């Protein structure tokens with residue numbers, strides 16, 4: 603009997619790579635996002651892998667649309683075995699430049715999108731006492747960086763929501779599994795279409811990985827049900843620092859995660875933005891962004907070349923943390 607996976611954010615980026623990998627592993631896939639061009643192209647890739655695909659345009663910030671997508675997925679394909687909450691959006695801007703409506707929208711898509719997806723999946727999985735939910739997280743669910751307050755807040759909230767929902771399943775002795783996979787920086791279209799007030803084109807903070815390299819951890823989590831996975835050695839280090847020395851991590855983020863989020867390229871005036879609507883319903887952005895040449899992960903030469911500067915930034919952050927402590931004692 604075939605297995606059924608639902609992937610939100612399946613039209614592009616990590617979600618697209620995840621949907622295709624599920625198909626390659628023998629799953630029929632329900633593809634949820636807003637842009638029909640990307641969804642139809644994803645469906646072709648799923649079918650190319652020999653599996654059935656169903657395209658379900660929906661805005662994950664709207665509970666009714668997510669619930670309808672879940673119902674349509676089961677009607678077309680059958681009972682859902684796996685639900686992946688991947689869809690997101692973000693705004694790159696210092697807090698002072700952030701439009702409150704943009705902040706609200708980024709949180710609604712990135713956080714509530716995961717909540718609505720989890721609720722729609724649990725509504726179907728709990729009565730059957732089987733199924734697997736995988737929520738996509740980030741190092742930024744542990745360490746918040748400047749210029750992305752809405753996204754960081756949403757990812758922290760996603761982690762809190764996930765732990766609570768998982769504890770409830772354990773409490774009731776359910777066999778439904780929930781996992782959260784915390785990704786490193788990934789080369790996806792996110793940076794080409796996210797809202798920004800900054801004068802330069804945004805980029806993922808290196809080291810950068812390819813969507814296919816991280817998708818396999820999401821598929822693996824759906825199978826093994828492990829509570830949390832942190833993908834990438836650098837990511838593991840950052841998450842550990844956020845837990846063990848949050849003050850130091852904050853000082854490091856202030857120094858090391860401003861310029862590294864920006865390329866040298868001036869922001870194009872006619873750049874599309876996906877915050878409220880998909881950039882172009884007929885567009886297919888694919889899984890990859892524009893950083894293929896830097897997406898070699900931890901061993902990428904451009905990342906290795908940046909390590910001496912990273913060490914200096916870390917030393918400055920450590921000095922500032924110590925001074926902060928001394929200053930507090932003096933007061």
Ligand SMILES: NC(=O)c1ccc[n+]([C@@H]2O[C@H](COP(=O)([O-])OP(=O)(O)OC[C@H]3O[C@@H](n4cnc5c(N)ncnc54)[C@H](OP(=O)(O)O)[C@@H]3O)[C@@H](O)[C@H]2O)c1
Pocket residue numbers: 610611612613614615616617618634635636637638640660661662663687688689690691711738739740741784785786787788789790791792793806876879880881
């Ligand atoms: N890229 C990174 O560096 C990175 C790092 C850590 C974690 N992550 C996590 O990885 C996941 C995927 O990110 P990504 O970089 O692949 O993003 P992306 O390239 O921007 O793709 C986002 C996907 O979400 C969909 N989406 C956006 N708004 C939506 C809405 N309102 N309703 C339904 N679908 C919507 C987009 O399709 P439509 O526009 O067609 O709807 C697209 O399919 C996210 O959970 C993100 O937090 C990414």
